[in-house]
Amino acid sequence: MKNEQVKKTMKGALILSIASLIAKILSAVYRIPFENIVGNTGFYVYQQVYPIYGICMTFALTGFPVYISKLIAEQHDEATKIKLSQQIFVILCVFSLGSFFGLRLFAPLLARAMGDMALISLIRSVSWMLLFMPFLAVGRGYYQGTFNMVPTAISQVTEQFMRVFVIIVAAVMFAHFNWDYYKMGSLAMFASSAGAIVACFSFVRFFSRDFRVKTTVPRFSYLQLTEKIFTEGVIICLFASTMVLLQLIDSFTVVRGLLHNGYLPEAAKNLKGIYDRGQPLLQLGMVLAVGFSSTLLPTLSHALKNKKMAEFRRISKVMLRISITISVAAAFGMIVLMPQINTLLFGDALLSRELSMYIFSVVFITLIGTYNSILQSLNQFLITVVGLLAAIVVKFVLNVWLIGRLDLMGASVATVLSLLVALGFILVFSPELIRGLFSEGHFWLKLGATTVNMLIVVKAFVLVYSHLIGNTRMDTLFISLVGASLGAIVFVVSALAFKLFSVREWLMLPGGKKILKVWQKLTRKGEQI
Structure with missing residues (x-):
C-alpha cells in the first residue's frame, strides 16, 4: 500500500512538472509575437501591469493550492477533507472580494505611483480575475491533497492557452483597428479572467458534486484557519x-x-x-x-x-x-x-x-x-x-x-x-x-573551464560569420540556431572531458545515459586511432 502511494505521488509530481513546464514555455513565448505586433510602447503598457496579474495568479494557481493541498492531505477521512475545503473556500471568498474592490478602488493611486495615469483601466481590468481565486485555489488544493494531479495540470495548461489566445487577439485587433495602446492593454489584461474561467471548468465536477455534500464533521476554527492560510500559505505565495x-x-x-x-x-x-x-x-x-x-x-x-x-x-x-x-x-x-x-x-x-x-x-x-x-x-x-x-x-x-x-x-x-x-x-x-x-572547489574550476570553452567557440563563430556573410535579421536566425546548437555541443563535450559530473550523476539526468553511450563510443574510437 505504501509503495502504491509513493508511486502515485511520484506520478502526480511528474504530471504537474510537465504541465508547469508547458505553462511556463507558453508564458514566455507569447510575449515575442506580442511585442513584435504592438511595439515597444505597447509592450511597456502591458508589462507595467503584468506583475499584478502574476502575483494574483501565483496566489490562485500555485501558492494557496500548495498549502491547501498540505492541509487536505493531513486529514484522514473524506468528510473532513470536504469540510475543510468548504471553510477555506469561505475564507478565500472574503479575501478575493476584498482584494477585488481594493484593487479597483486604489487603481488611480497605483497608476500614479507607476507614473502613468492611463494605466487605471488596465489595473481595473486585471482585478476581475481575483473573483475566480477561491474556485481555482480550493479546486487545485483539494485534488493535489488527494494526489490527483490531472485536474490541476489540465487547469494550468488550459488557463495559459486561453490567456495567450486572448492576448494575441488583442494585439491583432490593435494593429487592425488602430486601437490606442491602453485599450489594447485593457483587453490583454482581461485575458487573465478568460484564462481563469476556462481553468475553473477543470473543477466543475468537484464543486457541483463533492463540494456540496453536507457533513456532520465538527467545524474547524475559522480564526486558526485564517491565521494558517495568511502566514504559511502567503509565505509560499510570495516566494513563488x-x-x-x-x-x-x-x-x-x-x-x-x-x-x-x-x-x-x-x-x-x-x-x-x-x-x-x-x-x-x-x-x-x-x-x-x-x-x-x-x-x-x-x-x-x-x-x-x-x-x-x-x-x-x-x-x-x-x-x-x-x-x-x-x-x-x-x-x-x-x-x-x-x-x-x-x-x-x-x-x-x-x-x-x-x-x-x-x-x-x-x-x-x-x-x-x-x-x-x-x-x-x-x-x-x-x-x-x-x-x-x-x-x-x-x-x-x-x-x-x-x-x-x-x-x-x-x-x-x-x-x-x-x-x-x-x-x-x-x-x-x-x-x-x-x-x-x-x-568542492574543483567543481567550480571545471564549470568555469566548460563555460569558457563554450563562450570562445560561439563568439568565434559569431564574429567570423558576421564578418564574412553579414548580420541582417535573417542572418541572425542562422547565427542564433547554429550558435545555440554549437554552444550546447561544446558545453556537453567539455563537461564530459573535464568530468564535471560523475557517471552516477549523468545517469540521473534526463537523456544522460544516451549521452554517456555516445561519449564512450567516441572515446573508444579515439583511442583506436
Missing part, C-alpha cells in the same frame, strides 16, 4: 512570485527614474518596453534549468519520507549541481548571442548590454528556486522568506539609486545584486543538513 515582485518594483521605479533623468515620457515608455524584453528570455532560461532539476524532486521527497538523510543530501547536491550547470550554460549562451537573439526576436539589438546583465539573474533565481524546493521539503520556510524580503528591499533601494546613475543598466544590476543578496542569506542560514553542498 519572487521575479514578479522584482518586476513590480521596476514598474514603480524605472519610468519614473528615466523621467527624472530627463527623458521625455514617450522615450521613457519606449525604453521600458525594450528593457522588458528580458523577461521572456529570463523565463526561457529558467524553464530549462528548473525543468531538469525538478525531475529529481520526487526522489528527494521519497528519500526524506524514508529518513535516508545521506541519500537526501546526495540528491540535493545533484539537484544543485544540475541547476547551476544548466543555468550557467543557458545564461552565458544567451549573453554571448544577445545582439543576435535581440535582433531576431524583436527586430533590433537595442539595450543588448542591459538585457545581458538582466539575463545573468537566471543563475541566481534558479539556484534560489532549487534551494527553496529543498528547504520546503524540510518544512523550512522562514529562511527563504527573509531572503526574499531582503531582495525586495535591496532591489528597491538600488533601483532608485542606480537608475539615476546608469539608466536601465542600473535596473538590471539591481535585479542581479538583489538576488545575490537573497542567495547569500539562504546559503549562510541553511540548516546543517544541506550546508557545504558546493564546497
Whole structure:
C-alpha cells in the first residue's frame, strides 16, 4: 500500500512538472509575437501591469493550492477533507472580494505611483480575475491533497492557452483597428479572467458534486484557519512570485527614474518596453534549468519520507549541481548571442548590454528556486522568506539609486545584486543538513573551464560569420540556431572531458545515459586511432 502511494505521488509530481513546464514555455513565448505586433510602447503598457496579474495568479494557481493541498492531505477521512475545503473556500471568498474592490478602488493611486495615469483601466481590468481565486485555489488544493494531479495540470495548461489566445487577439485587433495602446492593454489584461474561467471548468465536477455534500464533521476554527492560510500559505505565495515582485518594483521605479533623468515620457515608455524584453528570455532560461532539476524532486521527497538523510543530501547536491550547470550554460549562451537573439526576436539589438546583465539573474533565481524546493521539503520556510524580503528591499533601494546613475543598466544590476543578496542569506542560514553542498572547489574550476570553452567557440563563430556573410535579421536566425546548437555541443563535450559530473550523476539526468553511450563510443574510437 505504501509503495502504491509513493508511486502515485511520484506520478502526480511528474504530471504537474510537465504541465508547469508547458505553462511556463507558453508564458514566455507569447510575449515575442506580442511585442513584435504592438511595439515597444505597447509592450511597456502591458508589462507595467503584468506583475499584478502574476502575483494574483501565483496566489490562485500555485501558492494557496500548495498549502491547501498540505492541509487536505493531513486529514484522514473524506468528510473532513470536504469540510475543510468548504471553510477555506469561505475564507478565500472574503479575501478575493476584498482584494477585488481594493484593487479597483486604489487603481488611480497605483497608476500614479507607476507614473502613468492611463494605466487605471488596465489595473481595473486585471482585478476581475481575483473573483475566480477561491474556485481555482480550493479546486487545485483539494485534488493535489488527494494526489490527483490531472485536474490541476489540465487547469494550468488550459488557463495559459486561453490567456495567450486572448492576448494575441488583442494585439491583432490593435494593429487592425488602430486601437490606442491602453485599450489594447485593457483587453490583454482581461485575458487573465478568460484564462481563469476556462481553468475553473477543470473543477466543475468537484464543486457541483463533492463540494456540496453536507457533513456532520465538527467545524474547524475559522480564526486558526485564517491565521494558517495568511502566514504559511502567503509565505509560499510570495516566494513563488519572487521575479514578479522584482518586476513590480521596476514598474514603480524605472519610468519614473528615466523621467527624472530627463527623458521625455514617450522615450521613457519606449525604453521600458525594450528593457522588458528580458523577461521572456529570463523565463526561457529558467524553464530549462528548473525543468531538469525538478525531475529529481520526487526522489528527494521519497528519500526524506524514508529518513535516508545521506541519500537526501546526495540528491540535493545533484539537484544543485544540475541547476547551476544548466543555468550557467543557458545564461552565458544567451549573453554571448544577445545582439543576435535581440535582433531576431524583436527586430533590433537595442539595450543588448542591459538585457545581458538582466539575463545573468537566471543563475541566481534558479539556484534560489532549487534551494527553496529543498528547504520546503524540510518544512523550512522562514529562511527563504527573509531572503526574499531582503531582495525586495535591496532591489528597491538600488533601483532608485542606480537608475539615476546608469539608466536601465542600473535596473538590471539591481535585479542581479538583489538576488545575490537573497542567495547569500539562504546559503549562510541553511540548516546543517544541506550546508557545504558546493564546497568542492574543483567543481567550480571545471564549470568555469566548460563555460569558457563554450563562450570562445560561439563568439568565434559569431564574429567570423558576421564578418564574412553579414548580420541582417535573417542572418541572425542562422547565427542564433547554429550558435545555440554549437554552444550546447561544446558545453556537453567539455563537461564530459573535464568530468564535471560523475557517471552516477549523468545517469540521473534526463537523456544522460544516451549521452554517456555516445561519449564512450567516441572515446573508444579515439583511442583506436
